[in-house]
Amino acid sequence: MTDNSTDCSMDRVEELMHSVQLVIYVPTFVFGMVLNTLALVVFCVVLRKWNESTIYMTNLALMDLLLLLLLPFKMHAINNKWDANRKLFCSFLESMYFVGMYGSIYTITCIALDRYVAIQHPFRSKEFRSPRAAIIICVVIWCLALGATSPVYSFHNNSDEPFRCFHGFSDAGWKPALIGCVEVFGFLLPAAVVVVCSIKSIHTLKQSQRQSVKGHSGERIMYSSLCAFLVPFTxxxxxxxxxFLVRQRMITACQSKTNIALFVQVAMCLANVTCCLDALCYYFIVKEVRSSRDTIRRSISHRRTISTSEV
Structure with a gap:
């Protein structure tokens, strides 16, 4: 997504990023695949408790795996140009990459909102929260992400020259209306929801007179969600x-354009780290579910003991 169009050469940036991208992508791919695969195994096989939290976390793991499966193609595109007849395939890969990214953003947003409703309105939340509703919301996220990323198919110029996939988007990819939608609906609005819901939920948990293990776990889930959202995506x-300002020629100084191009590529690399940061959410959700199960088991055991003593 760098600007290679004018008198300012980006060769130095591209040369530097060849090594930086591989240094970030390889461990992200390895650890991300392991952590997200383990998360799916735990949620789907070990726990097998389908509540709102585990459904959203399963969806988040699927989004992360989709994004991770595309990293090898991004790594290949770092040093290799593709033939023009592969543009459609490249556009499909780019579209799926953004589906994984923005699907993750909205899944984390739904997790924060679901937690907010459960903590702030514990009695009324039963009217809105259910495993079925969570599944429907996850399906809607997939449909919206697939529909919203369809413009990606027009982001490459119609030329017969070799090109680099995931790089060098045409002016169609930098239209003000499109970038405005990406910034507002793809980040600012979800970020506002995540931050507000997380802060209010954490404040409520801290003010609660009963600071149980579940309460501490709830705080950690909110903190980890904030970290997984703000650190990579901001x-x-x-x-x-x-x-966008560079492509609109609002920034024209060569040094500024070079610095921005470097910043964009590093930020894109770091955005993929969310696939590993989400593991914090998985861990605390699993801990919370197991804590709930232990509480139920102790309650049942206690009731059985009372019944036996009465007999």
């Missing part, structure tokens, strides 16, 4: 906005 969307 720099990336800031970089997209700065690169």
């Amino acid at each position: 720099p990336y969307h800031l970089g997209v906005f700065l690169q």
Whole structure:
């Protein structure tokens, strides 16, 4: 997504990023695949408790795996140009990459909102929260992400020259209306929901007179969701906005354009780290579910003991 169009050469940036991208992508791919695969095994095989939290986390793991499966293609595109007849395949890969990214963003948003409703309105939440509703919301996220990423198929110029996939989007990919939608609906609006819901939920848990293990676990889930959202996605969307200013010729200084191009590519690499950061959410959700199970088992055991003593 760098600007290679004018008198300012980006060769130095591209040369530097060849090594940086591989250094970030390889461990992200390895650890991300392991962590997200283990998460699916735990949620689907070990726990097998389908509540709202485990459904959203399963969907998040699927989104992360989709994004991770595309990293080898991105790594190949770092040093290799593709033939023009592979543009449709490249556009499909790019579209799926953004489906994974923005699907993750909205899944984390739904997790924060679901937690907010459960903590702030524990009695009324039963009217809105259910495993069926969570499944429907996850399906809607997939449909919206697939539909919203369809413009990606027009992001490459119609030429017969070799090209680099995941790089060098045409002017169609930098239209003000499109970038505005990406920034507002793809990041700012979800970020506002995640931050507000998380802060209010954490404040409520801290003010609660009963600071149980489940309460501490709930705080950790909110903190980990905030970390998994803000750390990778804030720099990336800031970089997209700065690169948009370059493409609109609002920033013309060569040194500024070079710095922005470097910042954008580093931010794009770091955005993929969310696939590993999400493992924090998985861990605390599993801990919470197991804690709930232990509480139920102790309650049942206690009732049986009372019944036996009465007999």
